[in-house]
Amino acid sequence: MLFEAWDFLTTPAAFWARRRGFLHYSIAMAYRARRCSSAWSGHLENCRTEFSSFLSAFPEAKTLAILGSGLMIETPPELIPSGIEIIYLYDAVHTKEVRQKIQKSPHSEKFILQEIDLISPELPIPVDLLVSANLLSQLPLHAPSQLQGKQNRKNIQEQHIKLCQKSASNFLLYSDLKMNFRDNQGDLIQQEKTVDITANWKNSWLWNLAPAPETDKNYSIELEVSSFQSLS
Numbered sequence: 001m002l003f004e005a006w007d008f009l010t011t012p013a014a015f016w017a018r019r020r021g022f023l024h025y026s027i028a029m030a031y032r033a034r035r036c037s038s039a040w041s042g043h044l045e046n047c048r049t050e051f052s053s054f055l056s057a058f059p060e061a062k063t064l065a066i067l068g069s070g071l072m073i074e075t076p077p078e079l080i081p082s083g084i085e086i087i088y089l090y091d092a093v094h095t096k097e098v099r100q101k102i103q104k105s106p107h108s109e110k111f112i113l114q115e116i117d118l119i120s121p122e123l124p125i126p127v128d129l130l131v132s133a134n135l136l137s138q139l140p141l142h143a144p145s146q147l148q149g150k151q152n153r154k155n156i157q158e159q160h161i162k163l164c165q166k167s168a169s170n171f172l173l174y175s176d177l178k179m180n181f182r183d184n185q186g187d188l189i190q191q192e193k194t195v196d197i198t199a200n201w202k203n204s205w206l207w208n209l210a211p212a213p214e215t216d217k218n219y220s221i222e223l224e225v226s227s228f229q230s231l232s
Contacts, residue, residue, distance in 0.1 A: 004031055013093045014115055020142060022092035030071055030095055036214060043207035043225065047074035047174060050203065050227050051131060054172040055081055057231075061128035065090060065167065067118055068135030072098050075133050077105045088127065090114045092142075119143055119156060123167045130168035134225070136160055136175035137194035154196035161197065165230060173199075174227035176207065182220050184212055189219060201226035 004027055013023040033040060051074065055064070062085045066075050069089035080087060087110050089102075094113045102111045114124070119139055139160055140153035164171045181190040203226065210221040 004028065007096065011093065011096050016117070017092045017115065020092075020144070022142060025142070026070070026091075026093040026095050030097060032210070032214065033071060033073060036208070036211060039208040039211045043205065044073055046203070046205045046225070047133070048076065048079060050172060050174055051075050051133075052079045054131065054229060055079070055084070055129065058129055058170060059083060061170075062086065063127040063129070064088070065123065065127040065130045067091075067130065067132045067164070068138070069094070069098070070133065071095065072101055075131060077101065077107070077111070080107075082107070084129075085110060086127075087111050088114055090116055090118060090123070092117060118160075123163065126166075127168050128170070130164055130171040132160065132164055132171065132173040132175070134175055136173065137177070157195060157197050161199070170229070170231050172227065172229050174225060176223035176225045177201065178224040180222040180224065182222055184218065184220075194223075199228045201228050203227050 007027045007030075008023060011023060011027065017023050055061070059081070061083070064080065064084050064086070065088040067090050069075060069091045072089075077087075089098075089111060092115060094115065099113070102108050102113070105111070116123075118135060119142075136157055140156045143152070143156055161173070164173060175195055177193070177195045179192045179194050180188055183189050205225050207223040207225050208220060209223050212218065212220045215221060
């Protein structure tokens with residue numbers, strides 16, 4: 001807890017990102033990723049496979065945007081082809097760990113870190129390729145209180161898809177669609193839908209987000225993740 005508190009105090013972040021909890025969320029997820037590295041390994045491998053396969057299909061692409069770049073463990077810099085000349089990382093917060101990872105990259109000059117509210121329906125400029133990385137289900141959770149609720153959740157998620165379509169001809173999106181709660185015997189005790197839109201989802205996998213006792217000694221939290229691509 002002391003290390004997390006120190007990171008909270010010393011991580012660069014805009015006032016609005018601190019006030020709305022984005023900084024706290026980013027730091028908490030970074031520490032959870034370390035604690036749950038074994039449980040997360042399969043999910044991260046699937047994300048990286050999707051990411052690498054998508055990028056390799058467009059060898060002529062010069063610009064890339066990653067929405068919800070987060071900890072850069074699902075979209076690591078080393079998987080980005082050298083032919084990409086500009087890489088925009090969009091998120092509310094870029095942790096110190098991410099900044100260090102970018103600085104150590106042999107192509108650090110290609111990265112442009114942008115701190116924006118991703119609920120916004122606009123990006124500054126269009127790009128050749130775009131990746132939305134486990135962001136779709138999270139947007140409504142961090143929306144202002146007046147935008148929360150099931151109907152607004154669907155609107156926010158639909159707006160995000162439109163943002164992706166508008167910003168790039170070719171994009172990859174992966175997100176959890178359902179959240180499962182399992183007891184210590186592995187039996188499903190509750191399921192919640194996290195995404196309210198339909199799409200041509202494919203390549204589904206499970207992400208053991210919080211194995212017991214990460215959030216509770218009596219159950220684990222598992223996410224059902226899928227991806228889809230929109231290609232020109």
